[in-house]
Amino acid sequence: MNVLVVNCGSSTVKYQLFAMDGEEVYQVLAKGLVERIGIPGSRLEHKFGERVFSQERDASNHRIALEWIIETLTSGETRVLHSISQIEAVGHRVVHGGEKFTGSVLIDETVLRVIRECADLAPLHNPPNILGIEACQALMPRVPQVAVFDTAFHGTIPEYAYIYAIPYEYYEKYRIRRYGFHGTSHRYVAERAAKIMGRDLRELRLITCHMGSGVSFAAVKEGKSIDTSMGFTPLEGLVMGTRCGDLDPAIVFFLMEKEGLSAEEVEEILNKRSGVLGISGVSSDTRDIEDAAPSHHRSRLTLEIIAYRAKKYIGAYYAILGGLDALVFTAGIGENSSFIRYSICKGLEHLGIYIDEERNKARRKEAFLNEDRSPVKILMVPTNEELMIARDTWRIVEELR
Numbered sequence: 001m002n003v004l005v006v007n008c009g010s011s012t013v014k015y016q017l018f019a020m021d022g023e024e025v026y027q028v029l030a031k032g033l034v035e036r037i038g039i040p041g042s043r044l045e046h047k048f049g050e051r052v053f054s055q056e057r058d059a060s061n062h063r064i065a066l067e068w069i070i071e072t073l074t075s076g077e078t079r080v081l082h083s084i085s086q087i088e089a090v091g092h093r094v095v096h097g098g099e100k101f102t103g104s105v106l107i108d109e110t111v112l113r114v115i116r117e118c119a120d121l122a123p124l125h126n127p128p129n130i131l132g133i134e135a136c137q138a139l140m141p142r143v144p145q146v147a148v149f150d151t152a153f154h155g156t157i158p159e160y161a162y163i164y165a166i167p168y169e170y171y172e173k174y175r176i177r178r179y180g181f182h183g184t185s186h187r188y189v190a191e192r193a194a195k196i197m198g199r200d201l202r203e204l205r206l207i208t209c210h211m212g213s214g215v216s217f218a219a220v221k222e223g224k225s226i227d228t229s230m231g232f233t234p235l236e237g238l239v240m241g242t243r244c245g246d247l248d249p250a251i252v253f254f255l256m257e258k259e260g261l262s263a264e265e266v267e268e269i270l271n272k273r274s275g276v277l278g279i280s281g282v283s284s285d286t287r288d289i290e291d292a293a294p295s296h297h298r299s300r301l302t303l304e305i306i307a308y309r310a311k312k313y314i315g316a317y318y319a320i321l322g323g324l325d326a327l328v329f330t331a332g333i334g335e336n337s338s339f340i341r342y343s344i345c346k347g348l349e350h351l352g353i354y355i356d357e358e359r360n361k362a363r364r365k366e367a368f369l370n371e372d373r374s375p376v377k378i379l380m381v382p383t384n385e386e387l388m389i390a391r392d393t394w395r396i397v398e399e400l401r
């Protein structure tokens, strides 16, 4: 079954075309992205086999971008399919599934309506996801489409962990609660970690650490997320590229008053000008911070804060999991930065976490990073959200046949 995986952002469409012969048996036929949608000079980059093709053209909306992608997949020298009719299913990444979706679903009118209703909760993310679904429905009206939600894996978090201590009626009225994000990534790396360890996921206590430009940790017990650091929005939790993470909410009102700022302006500061960028004043990219650190106090401080706050979450999740079998690192920082992984793990030997300096030099491949004597395993697992979406889509569409 040929499954097209689509991930629409506000000005981008990322795609991957999988030939699936089963959950574990698959081939990536092509992958790529269109960027600058709605901005002059849109650009497509398409990788197939060892080859890379790029093209510039104006794509004023997501539908035109998807037509461009399908044309690239089915014609000329970039062709990997004979025609659009060979696309047998489409899997969409959808950021917010609200409380309704705790797993992936076949998209019908009701599902689409609920995704639209969730747009209030994810105003930056769900609207482009909806545009992508509508465009694919228009271009491939008879092809089944599946939605895979970033929030779904965290649907198992218990009520006492997702309710905030504010008047309960705001939960009833606006569904203000912890949702959590990066769920597809946490689920993927948890499943891989169990396989690599040769253990059954249902008997493991894991902390999965997704550290990219957005950062979230999840406590995964017996294969289920029982808590995660992102909350009502992706702003809560650890220090991120430009997001502040945990904060005394009183700071918001203090800043509004002292600086004469509106709610939107403070929101912008906390989302776009805080985190690694805000503390260091150098960059939101931890590579730049690691380079600057030897001669720049605020860059060094940034790295110390990242590690310190990560340790606090590991301690908290160790407590609620009732122990720990493995710590799993993934995403841009988690897969690349030996320094940040080391500074997080160092000092946690009293929890049974012993990182091996030599093994920790590994990058972007599945590997154990712990010393042999370490009771807690430390793993690096490159994430693969697209594969997870392709698998869910394949499984749901197979069942229809």
Ligand code: ADP
Residues within 6 Å of the ligand: 211, 212, 213, 214, 241, 284, 285, 286, 287, 290, 331, 332, 333, 336, 337
């Ligand atoms: P996104 O969350 O946008 O999908 P990624 O998971 O690709 O992003 O993570 C991007 C981040 O990963 C960069 O901003 C950078 O901080 C970090 N990163 C990537 N490569 C390295 C590296 N070699 N060393 C340190 N940090 C890195």
